Structures are given as structure tokens and as C-alpha cells.
Amino acid sequence: MPQSSPTGTLVVGAGQAGVQLVGALRQLGDDAPITLVGAEPHPPYQRPPLSKEFLTGAVSADGLAFRAPSWYAQQRIELIVGERVVEVQLPADGAPGTARTSGGRTVRFARLALTVGARPRRLAVPGADLDGVHYLRDLDDAARLRERLPGTSRVVIVGGGFIGLEAAAAARTLGKGVTVVEATDRLGARVVAPVVSDFLLRAHERRGTSVLLGSTVVGFGGTRRVESVRLTDGRELPADLVLVGVGAVPRTELAEALGLECDAEVGGIVTDAAARTSHRSVVAAGDCTAAPHPLTGEGRVRLESVPGAVAQAGTAAATLLGRDAGPRAVPWFWSNQGDLRLQIAGLSTGYDTVAVRGNPDDEGFAALYYRDGVLIAVDAVNAPADYLVVRKALAEGRTLPVEQAADPGVPLKSLLAG
Numbered sequence: 398m399p400q401s402s403p404t405g406t407l408v409v410g411a412g413q414a415g416v417q418l419v420g421a422l423r424q425l426g427d428d429a430p431i432t433l434v435g436a437e438p439h440p441p442y443q444r445p446p447l448s449k450e451f452l453t454g455a456v457s458a459d460g461l462a463f464r465a466p467s468w469y470a471q472q473r474i475e476l477i478v479g480e481r482v483v484e485v486q487l488p489a490d491g492a493p494g495t496a497r498t499s500g501g502r503t504v505r506f507a508r509l510a511l512t513v514g515a516r517p518r519r520l521a522v523p524g525a526d527l528d529g530v531h532y533l534r535d536l537d538d539a540a541r542l543r544e545r546l547p548g549t550s551r552v553v554i555v556g557g558g559f560i561g562l563e564a565a566a567a568a569r570t571l572g573k574g575v576t577v578v579e580a581t582d583r584l585g586a587r588v589v590a591p592v593v594s595d596f597l598l599r600a601h602e603r604r605g606t607s608v609l610l611g612s613t614v615v616g617f618g619g620t621r622r623v624e625s626v627r628l629t630d631g632r633e634l635p636a637d638l639v640l641v642g643v644g645a646v647p648r649t650e651l652a653e654a655l656g657l658e659c660d661a662e663v664g665g666i667v668t669d670a671a672a673r674t675s676h677r678s679v680v681a682a683g684d685c686t687a688a689p690h691p692l693t694g695e696g697r698v699r700l701e702s703v704p705g706a707v708a709q710a711g712t713a714a715a716t717l718l719g720r721d722a723g724p725r726a727v728p729w730f731w732s733n734q735g736d737l738r739l740q741i742a743g744l745s746t747g748y749d750t751v752a753v754r755g756n757p758d759d760e761g762f763a764a765l766y767y768r769d770g771v772l773i774a775v776d777a778v779n780a781p782a783d784y785l786v787v788r789k790a791l792a793e794g795r796t797l798p799v800e801q802a803a804d805p806g807v808p809l810k811s812l813l814a815g
């Protein structure tokens with residue numbers, strides 16, 4: 398069997414965090430061998446367009462690559478794709494660690510990073526295996542959906558989170574009849590305040606999407622292909638394509654096999670602020686982790702965002718090289734749902750007050766979140782200037798007075814200057 402580089406760093410998972418991490422190692426001057434192993438059969442690519450421009454056909458698969466194929470060789474990064482790391486043994490007693498891949502390869506390493514991401518949460522209901530019931534996590538999922546969409550007219554999206562709403566907007570752009578079925582009583586409930594959920598509901602309805610709140614899917618009808626979606630209240634929605642977007646489950650199986658601490662409550666491989674796992678020679682970054690709140694250091698959060706993966710991967714690279722990564726950046730996130738641009742900075746969990754700037758029905762407003770009178774986050778819809786001011790305030794550890802922040806006549810920037 399082929400043998401890979403004897404020492405250096407092994408990065409398992411060639412997604413957003415993995416590619417960022419290997420690039421950061423080289424940028425920080427690491428000269429040792431680096432091996433990046435990815436289970437998917439594609440060169441590393443960006444995931445966000447998969448539920449947006451890729452679905453509508455505005456972007457092709459070639460346009461998704463993070464780096465030109467030559468970049469990896471230029472950086473002396475051994476990139477192995479289409480092989481899953483199935484077993485790992487950590488370095489011990491002066492001997493290097495070893496990893497075995499599904500392709501029968503053995504990779505030796507001195508340092509290990511886990512950037513294995515997450516898998517879509519599956520619905521365990523009758524009919525879930527029918528043809529036409531889709532999930533959306535990777536390029537192959539998105540390619541199947543994109544191929545199917547033209548031949549369909551009734552699309553049902555299960556889950557009113559961001560991926561579901563982005564895909565709903567893309568399907569509407571393609572002229573499909575779209576129904577979003579959400580189990581809770583509002584959209585985006587895990588992340589945004591009721592005022593933003595209400596806005597999302599009205600905005601998607603204005604664009605022709607039907608939204609059913611408080612509706613749980615109990616099964617899918619059809620013989621070979623999906624033909625309907627059954628709800629708890631007995632309703633049966635006709636459907637010729639279903640997309641299930643009900644969250645993602647962090648991949649912890651390798652970490653668990655290594656005895657690394659994983660969080661039973663929020664899920665994910667537990668890391669500290671420096672991206673170290675419970676084993677001192679192993680770091681982890683991205684969607685597979687549960688890390689302390691980046692700004693407060695409290696609790697454990699799963700950020701599940703590109704900026705979160707990028708920031709944590711940079712920290713992990715510094716830690717692997719024994720450097721201080723410096724303070725963590727303000728967490729931020731975006732979700733483009735058709736022509737709606739939602740930008741989020743900070744984490745709103747635990748807020749007690751929301752100041753709304755502007756009228757949500759004008760489709761340009763910002764919701765600023767406060768806890769104990771202190772600004773902690775913003776959701777901005779088509780309001781990039783307000784978003785940037787709050788992000789800056791959070792980065793500088795400052796707050797903005799709530800009464801004035803709620804007054805759209807007062808430019809937020811002026812409050813920051815004060």
C-alpha cells in the first residue's frame with residue numbers, strides 16, 4: 398500500500414476549515430509536510446452557493462473551487478481526495494501517528510487536525526428513502542437537486558432554517574411552486590428573534606412561497622417516487638420533489654474512537670478557545686466542534702458558518718505551531734435568500750431586549766440584540782451599513798445606547814463615534 402509523508406501535519410477533512418488550516422500553516426511559515434485528506438471525490442470547494450447560485454444555475458461546479466488545483470502542489474500540500482480517513486492512531490512514545498484511509502493508504506503524522514464538518518440530520522419517517530426526497534450538504538447532493546428541479550413543479554421544503562429558505566428562494570426563482578413546512582411556530586427560530594422570523598415569513602410569502610408553521614412531517618407518500626408529504630394534522634401536500642433541511646449533526650466518530658471529549662448536549666468535538674481538543678496534540682475546527690463563545694468565552698457553541706470555520710482554523714494552525722492566535726474575531730454569518738440579504742454579527746442567544754431600526758415590511762431594517770443593556774448581536778436585512786457598525790462595536794467591546802439605536806433618524810455610525 399502507498400505510504401504518505403512520514404511527519405508533519407495531517408488534516409482530516411478538506412472543506413472550509415481544512416483548506417483554511419493548511420493555508421494558514423504555510424502562511425505562518427510552517428515548512429513541514431502537510432497532508433490534507435478529503436472524503437469527497439472533488440477538489441475542495443465552497444458550500445454556500447450550493448443552496449443559492451448553484452441551484453439556480455448562475456454558478457457552475459467549476460466556479461466553486463477554493464483554489465486552483467496547482468495551488469496545493471505549489472504549497473507542497475499533499476491533497477488526497479475521494480478517500481475517507483477510517484482509523485487513526487495518535488503519536489506515542491516517539492513514534493509518529495498513523496491514519497488509514499478507505500483507499501488503503503497509510504498516512505503518518507506528528508500533528509493532527511480534525512476538520513470533518515457535519516452531516517445532514519435525517520428524517521426517520523416512513524417514505525424517507527423514496528426517490529425525490531433530497532438532503533443538501535455537499536456538491537453531489539446539490540448536483541442531484543439541480544438536475545431534478547427542471548422536471549418538477551411542486552417542491553416541498555421540510556425545515557424553515559436558513560438552508561431551507563435559501564433553497565426555497567432558489568426554487569421560486571426557477572418558477573417552481575414551493576411550500577416550506579416548519580415544525581416550530583416561526584422561521585429561523587434557532588437563530589433570529591420573532592421580529593425577524595415574522596419578516597422572513599412575510600417576505601417569502603410575498604415572493605410566492607407558501608409557509609406552514611407548526612407543522613410536522615410524519616411521512617412521505619408514493620410508491621417509488623415521492624408524491625406527497627404527510628403532516629401530523631392529517632394534511633397531505635402534493636410534492637414531486639422534497640428537500641429536507643432540518644439541521645446538521647457534527648461528525649464526531651473519529652474523535653470518539655480516539656477518546657476525545659465530545660459534547661453530549663450541543664454535539665461536536667469539544668475544543669478550547671485555542672482550538673485544542675481534550676488531547677494536547679490534536680486540534681479541531683469548523684462545524685465538527687463545540688467551542689467556547691468567541692467573545693465571552695462562556696459555554697459551548699456550534700457556529701456552523703464559513704466565518705466561524707475560517708477563524709477557528711486560523712487559531713488551530715497557530716496552536717499547532719505553538720503560537721498565540723490572538724483574540725477571536727466577532728462571529729458573523731450571512732444568508733442570501735433570493736434578493737434578501739441577511740447579515741448577522743455576534744450571537745443573540747440570551748438576549749432580553751431587541752431594538753428594531755426601520756420597518757421590516759420595507760425590507761431594509763436591523764434588529765439589535767441586548768443583554769442587561771449591553772449590545773450582543775445584530776440581524777440586518779438589506780442594511781449593510783448598520784450591520785458593519787454593530788460588528789465594529791462588538792469587535793471594540795462597545796455598546797450602543799438602545800433608545801437611540803432604535804431610532805432610524807439617528808445614524809448608528811454617529812453613536813459609535815460618540
Ligand SMILES: Cc1cc2nc3c(=O)[nH]c(=O)nc-3n(C[C@H](O)[C@H](O)[C@H](O)COP(=O)(O)OP(=O)(O)OC[C@H]3O[C@@H](n4cnc5c(N)ncnc54)[C@H](O)[C@@H]3O)c2cc1C
Nearest residue numbers: 410412413414436444445481482513514683684701702703
Ligand atoms: C448548502 C449550504 C449552504 C451554506 N450557506 C452558508 C452561508 O451562506 N453562509 C455561511 O456562513 N455558512 C454557510 N454554510 C455553512 C458552511 O458552509 C459551513 O459552516 C462550513 O462549510 C463548515 O466548514 P467545515 O470545514 O467545518 O465543514 P465542511 O465544509 O462540511 O467540510 C468537512 C469535510 O470533511 C470531509 N470529511 C468528513 N469526514 C472525513 C473523514 N473521516 N476523512 C476525510 N474527510 C472527511 C467531508 O466530506 C467534508 O468535505 C452553508 C452550508 C451548506 C451545506
